[in-house]
Amino acid sequence: MNPYQHKKRWKYLLLFFAIIIATSSLWYTDFLVKGISKSERTRAEVWSQSLKKLFATDNDEMMNYLFTVKDSLIVPAIVTDDKDSITVYTALDTTKTYYKIEKDKIYDPRYFQRQLRIMKSQHDAIVIEMNGKKNYVYYKDSDLLSQLRVFPYVQLSVIAFFLLIAYTTFNSSRRAEQNQVWVGLAKETAHQLGTPISSLMAWIELLKDKFNAERDPLILQMEHDVRRLEIVADRFSKIGSMPILTNHPIYQTIKDYVDYFSIRVSDKIEFTVTGDEQQEALINIPLFDWVIENILKNAVNAIDGKGKISVNIIENIVKEQIFVDITDTGKGIPKSKFEAVFQPGFTTRKRGWGLGLSLTKRIVENYHNGQIFVxxxxxxxGTTFRIIIKSSLNYVPTIK
Structure with missing residues (x-):
């Protein structure tokens, strides 16, 4: 399993456990809410029956007992007659049942009607008979029950927000540390390559002089490869620094690299480059060559045996952009993987590192302020990758 798939599996596993925890919390809270709601229903029914008995007895001791029971089981409730007129109420907010006009307290019917609507929406009425007439007892959830209903959602929201902030902070810190390590490693690699490359160039010059082989094709290819090593070292030295973008003929830049690359892969693969030969683009050649190299390598790996790789350069005059479409006749990429191929660690090869396209995306987007996508x-x-770069000298790049 490659690192990208391993990381993805862990993300799904953690998401699964998070869903289990959230679901369990909501289920247990719902269990408690149902239990308390049932208990409050019982209290409301006992309160209703005690109220009914009070209207039906003249015994003082019994009345005192019923008052005690009724008051101990108090819930916010309203009793109405069969015409929906309020006859009795209890445990409502005493600061809102009346409003003051100067020194007088005036009954506020709007408050009671609002409370009655809430009670009707929450629970079915309890029917009792008083004085030979049917009455209806409505009650609503206690403050504790109302708070308990929303508590798990508030709790999970706070935890999710905290985890999001923590993840963002730690992820940003980790990426910054990784970037520092990679930049340091890249620059040290460039520094270490400098000495042997200079030595190789010197040995090639000695071979030319000793054997009088200025035009020997083998030595010329060796020289070409050493110069490529110089370019590679230069690429690594530029990581983490602001590259200088200058106008270059985009067709010739790509054609030169394709010519170099094509003779170093299977001759069963045919390469073509098309486009306006005079069109210029703002690029840094060593870094842009790296972009083309990574995409061509992926294209070659995707082709099983014989195939074609074509590069088509298109100008978008309106937006001052240049499109570079690189098409291969390889295995193709599932649509679900269009974004994933640019993630660090994603690879379909057993011994691949999965860094080529990730690095390519960084060079295009961060250093050329362009775009790359499938x-x-x-x-x-087959597959077509599109690169979008600037063709205007007025553009000033910024590193992200």
Whole structure:
């Protein structure tokens, strides 16, 4: 399993456990709410019956007992007659049942009607008979029960917000540390390559002089490869620094690299480059060559045996952009993986590191302020990557 898939599996596993924890919390809270709600219903029924008995007895001791029971089981309740007129109420907010006009307290019917609507929406009425007539007892949830209903959602929201902030902070810190390590490693690699490359160039010059082989094709290829090593070292030295973007003929830049690359892979793969040869783009050649190299390598790996790789350069005059479409006739990429292929660690090869396209995206977006994405792909037929870069000298890049 490659690192990207391993990390993805862990994310799904953690998400699964988070859902289990959240679901368990909500289920247990719902269990408690139902239990308390049932208890309050029982209290409301006992209160209703005690109220009924009070209206039906003249015994003072019994009345005192019923008052004690009724008051101990008090819930916010309203009793109405069969015409929906309020006859009795209890445990409502005494600061809102009346409003003051100067020194007088005036009954506020709007408050009672609002409370009655709430009670009707929450619970079915309890029917009791008093004085030979049917009365209806309505009650509402206690403050404790109302708070308990929303508590788990508030709790989970606070925990989720805290975890999001913590994840963002730690992830940002971890990425900053990783970037520092990679930048340091890249620059040290460039520094270490400098000495042997200079030595190789010197040995090639000695071979030319000793054997009078200025035009020997083998030595010329060796020289070409050493110069490529110089370019690679230069690429690594530029990581983490602001690159200088200058106008270059984009067609010739790509064509030169494709010519170099094509003779170093299977001759069963055909390469073509098309586009306006005079069109210029704002690029840094060593870094942009790296972009083309990574995409071509992926294209070659995707082709099983014979195939074609084509590069088409298109100008968008309106937006001062240049599109570079690189198409292969390889295996293709599932649509679900269009974004994933640019993630660090994503690879379909057993010994791949999964860093090529991730690095390519960084170079295009951060250093050239462009875009790169999978334009289209079909399994078994091939893939097209599109690179969008600037063609205007007025553009000033910024590192993210």
């Amino acid at each position: 334009k289209e792909s079909e399994i078994g037929k």
